Amino acid sequence: MSTLAFLSTDATADSRWTPIARSPMQRQQRERGARFETRHGWELAVAFPNESEMLESVGIAELPQFGKLDVRGAGARPSATRCTWYQMTPQRALCITDATITRSVRAELQESARQVVDVSSGLGSVALIGPRAGEFLRRITELESFPASGVVCEVHGHVLTINGGFLLLFPQEYGHYLYEVLLDAAVPFDGGPIGVDGVPRGTIW
């Protein structure tokens, strides 16, 4: 195993076991009628009731399966398309990847970066999608030009733009709290949860 392999869920090797990754939002998702499926080693909330109504205002989709790489040192950039690059400082970037390519992007970046740390497990991710996503975002953060890092719902996080909305990244240990706060904030908008499969095609990549 490489020195930092223990940080990556995709370093799973033992065939006797099939580890499952779960997000801290799962209990609340279950309470809201989510349907779950196991994909890429994750138990994912793939669908919720009334998703199309939510998407007319603001839909809140947890997408925990994305890879997140903390990249140190200037210069490295991935060649893959299904990933998003957020240059936080000249010497530090966050690379968000589709779950299927996290391993290969990590390997590619390790060639040129000073340090690549897999923080996929450390950062939760939630997409806010819909015509009122911008208005909704203004209720939960002071940040206004994106991508940006700062306080979202009293917790330090990152906000990136996606097609028709925003992607929030935040420390996973606040996931249960953040989900509760986001769903509550969505009430006046008639917004609510949507599943991984409810995210319109082309929203992220």
Add this chain to the structure above:
Amino acid sequence: MVSRLRAREDERIDRGRPVTFTFDGTAVRGFEGDTFGSAMYAEGRRVFSRSFKYHRPRGLVCCAGQCANCMATVDGRPNVRLCVEPIREGADVNGQNVLGSVDRDFLSAVDRFAGPFTPPGFYYKTFIRPRRLWPLYEKLLRNAAGLGKLNPEATREGRFEKEHRSVDVLVVGGGSEGLQAAIEAAQAGSSVALVDDGPEPGGALLLTESGDEPARALANKAREVGVELLCPARAVGVYEGNLVPIEYDNVLIRMRATEIVVAAGVVEQPLVFPGNDLVGVMLPGAASRLVRFWSIKPGERAVVITADDSGARAVETLKAAGVRVAATVDLRATMPETIVASGKKGRVTGVSIDGDSVRCDLVVASGSPQPAHALLSHAGARVDYDAGRGVFVPVEVPDGIRAVGGAAGDVGQPGLPRPSFGGSGSKAKEFVCICEDQTTKDLRYAHAEGYDSIELSKRYTTVTMGPCQGRLCHLNSVRLYAETSGTDESLIGTTTARPPWSPVSLEVLAGRPHEPARRTSMHDRHKKLGATMMWTGEWRRPYAYGDPAAEVRGVHEAVGIIDVSTLGKILVSGRDAATFLERIYPNRFGDMASGRIRYGVLTSDAGRITDDGTIARLADDTFYVTTTSTGAGAVVEWFEWWNAIWGYELDVVNVTGSLAAINVAGPDARALMERLVDIPVDADSFRYLDARQGHVAGVPSLLLRIGFVGELGYEIHFPSVQGEFLLDALVTEGADFGAVPFGLESQRVLRLEKAHILVGQDTDSESNLLEASMPWILKLDKGDFVGRWSAEQVKARGLETRLVGFRLKTDDLPVEGGQIVGDGQPVGRITSVRRSEAADAIIGLAWVPADKAVEGASFEARVDGELIPAEVTLEPFYDPDGERLRS
């Protein structure tokens, strides 16, 4: 007496939609579009409240939400201004600050009899003897004076939001100048929002005959060109960075604007004359609003006294409403020597102007139109007194702020009223501040007592500190002070204007309650396993899953499983990582082999213990540092702060949230691990203080052989999202070993048995390594490190106190923090104490005088007021040679 006029074209009420509520238990009927105040006035009510101190009857004065005269309690909510609060079906409205009712308030005796006892600052003078009665006086005074009462049992009702916005231009004030400025800015391509406190923009235009049309035309034009109209909404103040909080319904909009245009207009000032607070004395704007907005006839016979054109406008409006105008005084043309209002049962019945009496039931009076400059002052504008016009005007406005219209000083050439029209003959009270019941006599008294600065006077008399926040009394108090001291107003100056300019409820400021808590990825599993949770810093952790003593036994006799994900976890990597750690820690790391672990204690540059944890060398240039549960953030900052100075080539990455951690400890720990791991864990392959990578139940993991709880143990660090899965696997596979999950309480007993310290519990901000009995950490034979100098000083001066273990010869458990007593004096304290079955004693750690730090020495601890002998133990209470740990 019903005062509603016949239907008018532009009235705000919808007569087809009646609304009923109660005031002090009596039904009041109004219409949709009414405010509580207008509906009550229309039904004949004239007394709306009782004054703050004297309990004088008070009626509508401004009808614009600027004073305190119509404050009442609505559905349990105190201090609601009835004149601007929209009517609601079924609302329960009650008078406040009364003993009885607003019509018959028994506390009004204060007005008649208590005058001599209530000069400014009376609570420092007349109610101080005997001193022991002050609590009683205070209670009486607080009950007799004030505003509405908060219900301490009240719970949050409704939803309150905050919204963060930004625009190019924010216009405050929706009068003609404000609308015009907004339209121009929008036409120039700026994003523009306009805030106005009325239900529709228009400002003073709406108070004039034929003003509605142009007001609506301007508002429509503004909408057309893209101006966002926020009405009714109130700008609370101007803060740094052009931040303007706006109360908009249940939302507090935190608006940032590149430019703020203050178009707040003017505030009509009351005239100061005896009887000026009688019910029926009101400002011209109030009379106009009653007529124009709600089709109410304000009175039958009016006297109008004003210093500008508002008088002529009021006369026109009153006449149109059928009010007989008995006399008009334009202070620009005539300046009477005296004006005295007289009344019966608190209501005005006539006015005497220079001795000429006029009968009336309505006095419409105002002095100078004061530019509403408060928001400009918040932003740092300078305000000067304009002696020719008798008002304060903004003169230096900072960049990014602009004033237009009345707020900018565009008030024409008003007359200059006398600071007081009382003359020398009248005995009636002449109010400068109606909110706080402060009269001309009070202010002159304060001045004579030496409170000759307006800022001191404000604090002493409380003028300008009431609900109007100086809107209706600031100018008059300054002018009276200038007259009293024989100087001019510019030398008196203004008091400092501070937000909020408009009152804002605390629930709106607070918004939705947030309580971010950190939970480990196994939180829900702990609860399923029956854990009771507790706070440790921001984290939620299991306290116990049942009986902590049974959990301790389980760890000693079989195997226990504890979630230690809250430990801080930091990667330090790079060419200079080892050099850096050598320099920031007091002990050595450069000589450590890859795959080995060492305990480390961080100290400040003053040598005080700040954090502790383990440091594993994963590769030549990569170290894995753990910290206390609440310490990760501070340690990362500490590392980065020092490296900003040292400039070593390394990266510090906080991976606390990325990794979960579980400690598996107990004599059966190895057997359990063997079932789950894909690497050898026998004693030779995986020694005490080794770090290895492998898979545990298929989960990629870093395994650390360490033992905080004193038994053979493996700490498994792995991706946190697989926390539930791995915990399930350990519990299932460990079932036949009798594996028990254990919580913080049992962990505290177990670590205490080993005399392992908890930083922050057993140490404080003064604790150093030598006195905390950890001299072995200090490597004074290596190069410089953070805290070295201080450690050398402690060594040179000798130890004064020591952290030692102790056994107590009692069955009573002392409290943590309890005293250690020597010669009858407190000489130390207990930091940790628990009952240990394994040690068969009450054991603990305590700071004692250094000369007591000898094996077997005795000292006394105070337990429930009694002194109990204790015996010093310098070795761990359990497995002192660490054989179980190393097995």
